[in-house]
Amino acid sequence: MDNIDQKEQYPVAPRPNSPVFYDEKTPVKDGDAALDFLRGEAVPGEAETIDERKLVRKIDWMVVPLMFACYLLQFLDKSLLNYAAVMGIREDLDLDTNQYANLSLLFYVAFLIFELPHAYMMQRFPTANLHFGRELLCFFGCTSLPVGHVRIRDLASLIIVTSMWYKRHEQPRRVGTWYIGVGCASILGSLMSFGFQHYDGDRFSSWQIMFLVVGLITICMGIVVIIFLPDNPMSSRLTHAERVAAVERLRENQTGIENKHFKPSQVLQLAKDPQAWLLALITTAASIPNGAVGSFQSILIKSFGFTDYETTLLQIPGGVIAVISVLLATYLAGKYDARGLNIIAWSAIGGLLGGSLLAFLPDSNQAGRLAGNYITHVVGAFLPCAYSWSAANHAGHTKKVTMNALLLMSFCLGNILGPLTFRTKDAPSYTPAKTTIVAVDSVAIVATIVLLVYYRWQNNKRDRDAAGQDHKRDIEFSDLTDLENKEFRYRY
Numbered sequence: 001m002d003n004i005d006q007k008e009q010y011p012v013a014p015r016p017n018s019p020v021f022y023d024e025k026t027p028v029k030d031g032d033a034a035l036d037f038l039r040g041e042a043v044p045g046e047a048e049t050i051d052e053r054k055l056v057r058k059i060d061w062m063v064v065p066l067m068f069a070c071y072l073l074q075f076l077d078k079s080l081l082n083y084a085a086v087m088g089i090r091e092d093l094d095l096d097t098n099q100y101a102n103l104s105l106l107f108y109v110a111f112l113i114f115e116l117p118h119a120y121m122m123q124r125f126p127t128a129n130l131h132f133g134r135e136l137l138c139f140f141g142c143t144s145l146p147v148g149h150v151r152i153r154d155l156a157s158l159i160i161v162t163s164m165w166y167k168r169h170e171q172p173r174r175v176g177t178w179y180i181g182v183g184c185a186s187i188l189g190s191l192m193s194f195g196f197q198h199y200d201g202d203r204f205s206s207w208q209i210m211f212l213v214v215g216l217i218t219i220c221m222g223i224v225v226i227i228f229l230p231d232n233p234m235s236s237r238l239t240h241a242e243r244v245a246a247v248e249r250l251r252e253n254q255t256g257i258e259n260k261h262f263k264p265s266q267v268l269q270l271a272k273d274p275q276a277w278l279l280a281l282i283t284t285a286a287s288i289p290n291g292a293v294g295s296f297q298s299i300l301i302k303s304f305g306f307t308d309y310e311t312t313l314l315q316i317p318g319g320v321i322a323v324i325s326v327l328l329a330t331y332l333a334g335k336y337d338a339r340g341l342n343i344i345a346w347s348a349i350g351g352l353l354g355g356s357l358l359a360f361l362p363d364s365n366q367a368g369r370l371a372g373n374y375i376t377h378v379v380g381a382f383l384p385c386a387y388s389w390s391a392a393n394h395a396g397h398t399k400k401v402t403m404n405a406l407l408l409m410s411f412c413l414g415n416i417l418g419p420l421t422f423r424t425k426d427a428p429s430y431t432p433a434k435t436t437i438v439a440v441d442s443v444a445i446v447a448t449i450v451l452l453v454y455y456r457w458q459n460n461k462r463d464r465d466a467a468g469q470d471h472k473r474d475i476e477f478s479d480l481t482d483l484e485n486k487e488f489r490y491r492y
Helices: 033-041 052-084 097-113 115-124 127-143 156-163 171-179 181-196 206-228 240-248 264-271 274-303 308-313 316-335 339-360 366-393 397-420 431-465
Strands: none
Touching: 033 240, 052 156, 052 171, 052 181, 052 206, 052 240, 052 274, 097 115, 097 397, 115 397, 156 171, 156 366, 156 397, 171 181, 171 316, 171 366, 181 206, 181 308, 181 316, 181 366, 264 397, 274 308, 274 339, 274 366, 274 397, 274 431, 316 339, 316 366, 339 366, 339 431, 366 397, 366 431
């Protein structure tokens, strides 16, 4: 669990920004579920008995380990094809580079198709049950590769879960804590692949056994999630006073917690929102290297002249680098409220520097090209910053859920395009694919700068318009969007 910054000043108890009359039984029409909870169950002064620092730590241990386990398994699940590439899958199924690339992208095609329906279900049904449903589908797909690699999976609910428990400055590090499952999965997957390569059986190949074992582990995790992951703070295992405090402390976010009523007007507003499409462009561009390197990392390393065993073990440092860069990026993003700057910095290091080393060093410079491959792993540090940026800057539950779907669809699109840059005719160097990494990360950097300028312009405009206006009571839990709530300010 990541430590709470000692400089963060948590009061003994959270205090609302304006008086709240808990005995007012009539809920605000179309408001957030948190407001109904406070007015229906909270007692004035009850939350003041709770130490917020201890409460945050209790929440951390209740939800973050489960989110980490979910994300580790979903990324391990996705990465199995990469490890299977040096375990004989291409030879067993007679796959050339183009066919292998198509198999890699089909995973994300299914992901893309089911993202919007899942977003709707995520708003209408309990979050934990949707986690469980995805894990079951992962399990049933693992008995054979053609079926097993084309299945439904999504992580948008993890972003929603983070936003319903944490303040905006706390979110980057919590997202980072569960997102390091990517690097941990790379390390674990490499070790598992190395071990399964020593399996020698007649009925199943080593990669088939690996898929089956991971599937069994995943379904067990699904059962754990549905039992222990709370759907929201109001129905969690916290004491009543802690639940009230957990809700009250999120007033300052002005993004709400949950609303089970789907509002088409918020979807329409999102479609016209410039920040949504800039974030989508950033995510798509920065995900192309992820899709390219993630699926072809073993092939790239093997092309440097290493054996299958060496190739498998040489993927471990990439996982370590991914973990370190994610933890550092999200710590800095939360501490200095600098999500955009972190996206720019890590895209420049991973995409421009790492991609350039891969693309432009001569084939004889094996060490430099291997270093470039490792450096590209820090590109992944942009994703938790982008996820927490979206969670912090989109209000209105329908808009938040739909934005998460758009963000994940952009992630899918990037991961679909990434493998397509690897073509059979470019083997074994795949120079065009490596050059693409440099180009698309440049696009992500420029789009991030534009989004930062947009946020600053919006905040300055709202500051000018707000002069002399009074605070509107309970506006924080009225399920207004960030565009409708003029007291909302965007985080950078």
